[in-house]
Amino acid sequence: MEEVKPQLIKITFDGIEVEVAPGTTIMQAARKIAEADESQAGLVPPAMCYYKPLPSSGGKCRACLVRVAQGSAKDPRPMPKLVPSCITQVQEGMVVENTTNDAVLETRKSIVEFLLINHPLDCPICDQAGECHLQDFAFEHGSAKTRYEEERRTFDKIDIGPNIQLHMTRCILCYRCVYTADQITNKREHGVMGRGDAAEISTYISNAIDNEFSGNVIDVCPVGALTDKTFRFKNRVWFSKPEDAHCECDKCSGKAIVWYRGDEVIRVTARKNVWGEVNEFICNTCRFDRKKTSDWVLEGPTKVKRSSVISANKYRANLVPKPDFAMKLAATQFKPIDDSRPYVTDTETIREQSIENNDKANHRSLLSQNN
C-alpha cells in the first residue's frame, strides 16, 4: 500500500521558501530553515517566553513578532499584520517578513526597551550573565541608551528554599517556570501573584519550593531571576568549563552538563539544544547533590557556540587567530596603560593621593559647569 504523506504547507519566510507540516508555527518553520542551513541562523525570531518543550508557553513577551505580509485565502483576518511567530500557525502561501522588514526590527527594539526599563541591569553581579537570553536579546536588537528616567520597580525579597535563588527584579514574567512546575512536577507551589507591572513570581506564603524536579526552573529561566543557590557567586560562567556527562539515575535520564572550575565541579545543569531549550529535564539529586567527578561518566567537552562568551578562553590562541581588522581596531581604540608609576603600598600615601585626585576631579567638574 502506498504511504499517505501529510500534505505539506509552503510558506515564504524572509524570502526563503520552506515546506512544513500543517500545524507548524512560523517560529518552527524559521528554525527549520536555520537547521538546514546554519548560515541562516540569524533570521530566526528571538524567543524570550516561548519554550518548545513546555506546551502552552509563548505569546507573551512579543519579542518574536513578525509581519505576515500576506495571509492565506482561507483566513479572513486582514493582513499585513504583526503576529507572534511562536504561536501562529503557518497557512498555505503565507509570506512572512522578519529581518527583511524594518517595522519588525523597530518593534523588536521597543520590546527590548520595555523589558529593560524595569530591569536592574545588574549583570556584573548576576550569575546568569554570559548565558542570559535578555543580554543576548538586548545586544542583538536593543539600543545602548535608555530613555527611561523613572524609578525602577523593586520587589520584597522572598526565600523559596535552599536550592533556588529568586531575584524578582530581574524577572521578565515569561511564565516558563510556572509551566515547568505545572507540567513536570507533581505539585506546583509557586505562581504569578498580583497583576500588571506589580505581578511577581512567588509562593505567596513563604514556602520552600520543594520537589524532585523543581531545579529545572533554573534552566528554563531566560534571565537571572531563578539561579542555582549552590552555584551562587562561585564563578562567572565564561571562566568555567562545561563537560557533557551522564550518570545512572533512577529519577531522570541522568544526562547533564557538569561545569568545572579547575578540577572542581561547581555546577550541574541539564543539556540545552541550539535554541537554548532543555529537552531532557534532570532531577534535583543530579543537579544539586552530584558535585564530584566520580559521580559522573564524562563524555567530553560540551559543544559551545563560537559566538558564546562561554567559549572564551577555551581555545588555544594559535587555533583561533584574531582577525586582522580586530587587531587594527584594538590598536586604534584602546589607550596603552601606563604601568611605569611606582607601586604604592603605605596607607598614608594612598590617602594623600586620593585627596589629590578628588580635588582634581572637583576642579574639572567646576570647570565644565562654568563653561
Next chain:
Amino acid sequence: MARKILTEHINVPGIETFDVYRKHGGYTAVEKVIKTMTPEEVVEEAKKSGVRGRGGAGFPMGMKWGFLAKPEGVPRYLVCNADESEPGTFKDHHLMKSIPHLLIEGMIVSSFALGANKSFIYVRGELMYVIRILEKAIEEAKAKGFLGKNILGSGYDLELVVQPGGGAYICGEETALLESLEGKRGNPRNKPPFPAVKGLYQSPTVVNNVESISNMPWIINNGGDAYAAIGIGRSTGTKLISASGHIRKPGVYEIELGVSVDEFLNSDEYCGGIRDGHYLKALVAGGSSVPILPAHLITKTANGEDRLMSYESLSDGSFATGTMLGSGGFIVFDETACIVRNTWNFSRFYHHESCGQCSPCREGTGWMEKVLHRIEHGHGNMHDIDLLVDISKKIEGNTICPLGDAAAWPVASAIRHFRDEFVWHITHPHEASQPGAVYRDAVLA
C-alpha cells in the same frame, strides 16, 4: 420622542418583577422562538437586524453567531459580558438593575438560537446588588416555566448562571472573561483559536454584551428588518449612551443611531447642554479608551459635515480628526477640565488594569503613567511629549489584547489635539501643578 427599544418600560413601577414585565409584553419573544421558530431562523433575524456588538468593538452580532462551531456532542455556551468597567460607561449597570428580565429574556432567545443549554452572565463583582436582582429575576422566570428543564413544554432546557467577577477591568475582554469564568486569573488568551471554536471549557462559545443581547426580544417580536430600518446606514437600531461629565443632565439615554451629536449634547431630551456658565472644551465619545476630541471637531467633522452619533460618523476622519462610538461612554469636558490631568488619570487606570502578561502593555502603561504624572506635577521635560507619543505607538497593535490600544489611544489623541496644554505644563511647572490649575486660565490671564 425617539423610539425606545430597550428603555421603553424602564420607568414603569415594578418592572423588575416578572408580572409587571410580563404585563408589558415581556417574554413574548421567548414564546415566539420556542413555539414557532428554529434556531437558524433566530440567527437569521439577528443577522438581518444588523445589530452590532454594544460592548465597544461594534462587530455585527449575527455574523459572530454565524462563526460558532457546532461539532457533534460538544456543548456550546453563551456568555453575557456584563463586566462593564470602561470609564464613562454605566449603561449595562443601569439596564440590569432597572429591568433585569429584559436581559434574561434576551439570554433565553439567544441561547436557543445558539443551541446552548447552560449560559452565563458574567457581572463585575462590584455590582453584587445587581447580581442579586438578576438571580431573583431568574428564579421568577424559572418558576413560570421560562427557564430550566423543558421550557414551555418544548423539550428545550436552559440553565442561567450569574457569575460575579472579582474586580478587574481586563475581564471585559472576552477571552480574559472566559479565563475568569473558569476560576483563573483574567489573562487574555492568544487568538486564534477564537472563542467561537474554543471558548469556555475549550468548547465553542459566544460572548455578547448585555445591551446587544437585550435587543433580541424586540428583534424577535418585530423582525430583524424592522430593527435594521431604525438608525442610519450600517449603524442600525438604538444605542444606550452613558452621559457623564460637565453636562446638565448626566445619565443613560437611548438614542436612535444617527441622531446628531449636537442634538444629543444640547437638547433637553438628552444631556441638556453644558452646565450653566461654562462652555464645551472636549469630548470622549465612546468610553475612556477612544480618542478625545477638541471642541471644534465634536459637532462637525473635519469636512464641516454634521457629526452624528453613529459608528461611521464618529470615526469620520479616523484618528486624525475622528474618534469611535465604542461602548457609548460619552464624557463631556468643559473649560475647567485639565486635559493633562485627565490623561494622567486615564493612563493610571490602564496601568492599574493591565494584566501584566505581555511586555508592551505591562511595562508601557506604567511608563506612560509615570511620565504623565511628572508632567502634571511640574516635573516634565519637553522631550517627554514625543516620548509619550512614541511609547503609545510601541504599545499599539503589539499586545495580546486590545487593552494595549485602549491605553495608547487616549494619550496619543490628547497630545495630538492638546499639545499646547502639555507644553504649558512643562514650561510653567509651578502654575500647572497648583490644584485645579487649567491651561485656559493661563491663556486668558
Next chain:
Amino acid sequence: MTETSNPVAFTPERLEKVKEIIDRYPAGRQKSALLPVLHIAQEQWGWVSSEVMDYVAGLLDILPVEVYEVATFYTMYHLDAVGKHVIEYCRTGPCCLMGGEDIYDYLKEKLGINAGETTPDGLFTLKEVECLAACGWGPVFQIREKFYMNLTREKVDQIIEELSK
C-alpha cells in the same frame, strides 16, 4: 468581624451555598466556583487570609497556589485585615470631573487616614478603586454592596455619622 476562627470553616448555611455554586458548573469544572466562593469567604471573615485560601482550595480540590494567584489578581479581595466598613472610593476620570478629588480629600481628612489605612477605632478602611460604572452619578464610593452616589461634603458627613453609630 475580621478575626479568623480556628479551624477555618464556613458556617453551615454558607457551606450549603458553596456546594450549590459548585454544582452550577459542569463536572470537573469546580474551579469555576473560585471567584464566587472567595466572595462568600470575604463575607464571612471580612478578608481572605492564607488559611482561608487554603481552606477554599481544599473545598474546590485545587492547589493552594491557584487560589493565591487568583486572589492577588482581582482587586476586590482584601488580603489583609480590614475595618468594619471598607470605603472603596472611585478615583477615575469621570468622577473627578464631578469634584471627586475634592470630596476624596475631604473624606481622608475627616477620617484622618490615607488609602490603604484603617481608622484607629477599626471602623473604616479606605481603599481607592477604579471606575465603578456609575459615572453619571459621581462622585461615587461603595461600601460592601451599597453604592453611595452624587457625593457632597454634607452627604459624606451624613454617611460617616450614620455608620459610626
